[in-house]
Amino acid sequence: MWELLNDNDKDNYRLLMTNFASLSEAFSQKASDEEAVAPIVNSKFQETAFQKAFNAVAEDIANTSFDVSINLSDGQKFLVGIKSFGITSGDQKIAQFKAISREDNWDSLINKAIANLRYIPREDSDNDVDPKNYEEHYLALAQKIAEVRNDRIASSKALAKGFDGSADDIEMIYHVLMPTKKGTTPKIYVGETDYVPIDIENIKILDPMNKPQNFKFTDGIHVYKYTSADSQLLMAFNNREIVVDSWEVEYVDNVFKFFQNLHMYAFEEVDVQPTESVSWMIPNVNGKVEENSGYNAFDGGPKMSKQDNYRERRIKKIIQKFQGIIPITELNFIRQALEFILLSDHKSADEKAEMKKKRSELKDLVIYLGNDELKKDIFSIVYRPVSEMYIPIPNSKTFHLENPDFFGKSIGTFKGNSSKLALPKEERTFTLEFLPSGNQIEAYINQDNGKSIQSIANQGILGEWILREVFQLEEYEPLTVKRLNELGINAVRLSKYEKNPEVIYFEFIWIDEHKPPKDAIGWVSNVNHES
Template structure:
C-alpha cells in the first residue's frame, strides 16, 4: 500500500508525526536527558490515537470503528483498489503484538484448556488439542476479516479489489539516535489448511502456544484470550524518518493559545447509534435482519389455490401418503393463524420438517417450489430502528423534512413514500442507495430498489451468514459487530456504519435500551 499512496500525502503524514515526536523531551524524566545528549536520547513518542487521526487526515481515510480487530481505517487508492488498514505503533525492538481478542469464545474453550494443563503435567503430547484451538481461533479471525472486507467493498464487490495491510510506526529505543521506522506487512486471513503447531510458549504456560500458517506466526495466550502476531519488525521497514528534538519544547506549549481560533464548521449535523440485539442479547426473530425467516408473504386469498397447484404438479412423483403429508403440512403452515411467539416456533419447526422431506425425496424442483410457498425471499431484510415512534417524535426531520411525522393519533407515517426517501451512504465503501422510512411507527429503513442486493451484502457479507441462517447475538459477538451508527450530513445524506458498542459504556448518541442503562 505504502508505495501506492500519494507522495504529498505521505509528506503531510510524516510532518505531522515527526513534529509531534519532536516534542518527546517534554514528556521525559530528567534523568533521561541530562549531561551528554548524544548518549541519552529519549525514545521518540508516537501516540497511537494521534497516529490514527493523522493517518485519516493525511490519506483521506475512513475510520473503521470495529472492536477487537486491527482495522482502524480504510483507504481508497482509486475506484478499483481499496485497503483495510491496521494501524499500530511499537518499538523497533519489540516482540509479538496483539492482533485480536476472543473473550466470549474463550469460555467455550475452558474444557480443552483444562485438558491441556492436565495432559501436559503427565507428559502427554497436546498437539491435537492445540490444532483444535488453532482452527477455532483461525475461523473466528477469518470471519471478522471477511466481514470487514465486505463492508469496504460494498455492493460492487466483483469489481473492487480490497487488500488488508498492517501499517506500523516503530520508534527507536532510548539511547539511540531518534528515528521512526515505517513498516508494512500483509494482513491476511489465516490459512487454515496449512496450520502447523509450534508448541507451548514455555513449560510453565502450556495453554499459551504458537502456530503458523506459513505466512505469519501467531501466539495465543489463554489468560487474556488474545491472539498475537510476529511482525518481524526490521524486515518490514519501507521508510525511515529522522526526528529532530526541539531545543525548548516548553516554549511551544506556552504559545499554543495564540493559535486558537474559530473551528471549521462540521459537515455532520447529528449522529445516532444503537445496539442490534435486545437487552438480553437476542436479535429480533422473523423481522429486521431476520425478515427472510418470517412467515410467507403469499396473499391469503391465493394460498389454497397455490397448494392445490403444487400437489397437482407433483402428483405423479409422490406416493399417496407423501402427497397427503405435503398437503397437510402446507395447509397447516399457510392456512393456520400463527400468532404467539411459541406458535411461530412450531410453524418454523413444521416448515423445516417439510423442507427436509422435500430435499431427501430427490424430486427435481420440489424443494425449490415448496420454499417459494412457505418462505420469504432469502435475502429479504430491513434495517430496524429501535424505539422508532419516540425517535421520530423527537427527531421528525432526521430523515428529511417531516419524514418522521405521523397521521394524528396513529402510528402511520403521514407523508407518501417519495417524501420519506433519502440517500443512504455506506461510509466504509462509499456506496449510496435510495432508502426510505417504512412500516408501522416508521421502524424500518428499507432500500427503494436493490432490496436483494442490499440483503445479500448485509447477510452474506457483513454478517457472514449462510443462506437461511438467522442472525444471532452469538454471531455478532464472534464478528465484534453489535451496533449501527447513522450520521446526518448537511447535504441531506444519511451515513451508516456497522460498529461495536460497549453496552457498559455506551456512546452519547446511543438510543434504545442501551441508552437507558
C-alpha cells in the same frame, strides 16, 4: 491512552485507516476469489493519519525513539511509538544498534556465550575457552543493550520537554494496528502496550534459542529478543492481549474501476467530523435478534392471500405437479406440512414456534430431495422473499418526534397522534451510504411509527448485501447473536456530515453494552443511568 482520546477523533482515525484498507484487494496478486485478502496497513500512512486525526506532532526525526506526541485537553501528554503488524505476527523490531554494536564489539560477548553453550569439558583437553556459564555473557550484553535503549528513551523525553511540564510527567505508550491474516474476515485490531525503559536490575536470560547468536531476555515487564546479525532489538507484543478496539474492513467493489476514475474526484479536504450521529444495538434487550422482522423479515409468516381458498389451491397444485416425481411417502409429508403451515392459525407464541418447527422439518426434507423446482415452489409460499429485510430503528416514534429532520426535512413527522407518517413515500427518501465502501442506495423510512429503513427500488438490494455479504448468512438462515459475536458486529451507526447533508452514512459497529457511546439510543442508552 486509547480510552482517553476523543471519540470523534478516534472515528476520524478509524475512517482514514479502514478506507485505505478497503483498497487492499488491488494490491493482492495471488488471492483467489474465494479467499479474503489481508487488510493492508501502510505504516507511513498510519503515522500521518494518526497525526491528522489526533492533532499529534511528528517526533520521528533526529533518531528519536517515538513517532508522535499528543497533548490532551487536560494537559496530559503522551509520547507514542506507532507500529503495525499482523494480529498473528511474532516479535517486532523496536530498535537497532548497528553503529554502537560494532564500536563496542558486542559480537565478542555473543561468541563467548556460544562457546560456553558448546563447551564440553574433558580431562585431556587444553581448550582455553572460559568455562563460565553462558548466561553471564548474554546478561552482560543484555545490560549494554538496555543502557543504550534507556538512554535513547531519556533523550527523546528530554526533547519532548518543551511541550509542557517536565519530562517525568510525560507518559509513553505503543500504539499498534494489527490486521487479520489472509483468508479470514477482514478486520484491523487496535492495540496498546506499555512503552517503558528496560528494568536493568531485573533482567533475566531466557532459555537459549535454536540460533545461539540470538537470545531472549525479560525484565519482568516485556520479553525482548536480540538478533546479532542485524543488531536489532525485538519485543513480544502479546498481540491478542493488548487489543483495545477492532474495526471491520469492507473492500471497495471493483477497486480497479475506483482507481481508473480517481482523477474525476475533486481533491479537497473531507470533513470527517459528523454533525449528527445515532447508534443502536442490533440485539434486543433480551440479547436476541428479533424474529420475523428486521434482519429476519424473511422468516415471518407467509403473506399469501386466504381468500377464495387460494392457499388450498396452491397446495393442491404443488402436490399434483410432483406426483410420480417425488416418492409418495415424502409427498404426503409435504402436503400435511403445507396444510399445517398455511391453513392453520398460529396466533400464540407456542403456536408460532410449532409452525416454525414444522417449516424447518419441511425445509430439510425439500433440500434432501434435491429437486430445485420443488424447492422454489415450496419456499416461495412458506417463507417471505429470501432477501427481504429492513433496518429497524428502536423506539422509532420517539426518535422521529425528537429528530424529525434527521433523515430529511420533515421525514420524521406523523399524521396527528397516529403511527402513520405524514409525508408520502416519494418525500421520505434519502441517500444511504455504507462505510467504508462508499456504496450508496436510495432508501426511505417506512412502516408504522417509521420503524424501518428500506431500499426504494428493491428490498433485495439491501438484503443481499447485508445478509449474504456482511453477515455471510446462507439463504433462509436467520441472523443470531452468536453470528454477530462471531463477526464482531452488534450495532449500527448513522452519521451526517456538513459537506454532504443529504447523505446518511451507515456503518456496522461494535458497542460495549456496559459502556455505550454517547449517541446510543434504544435500550442500551439506559445503561449509562443504571450504573
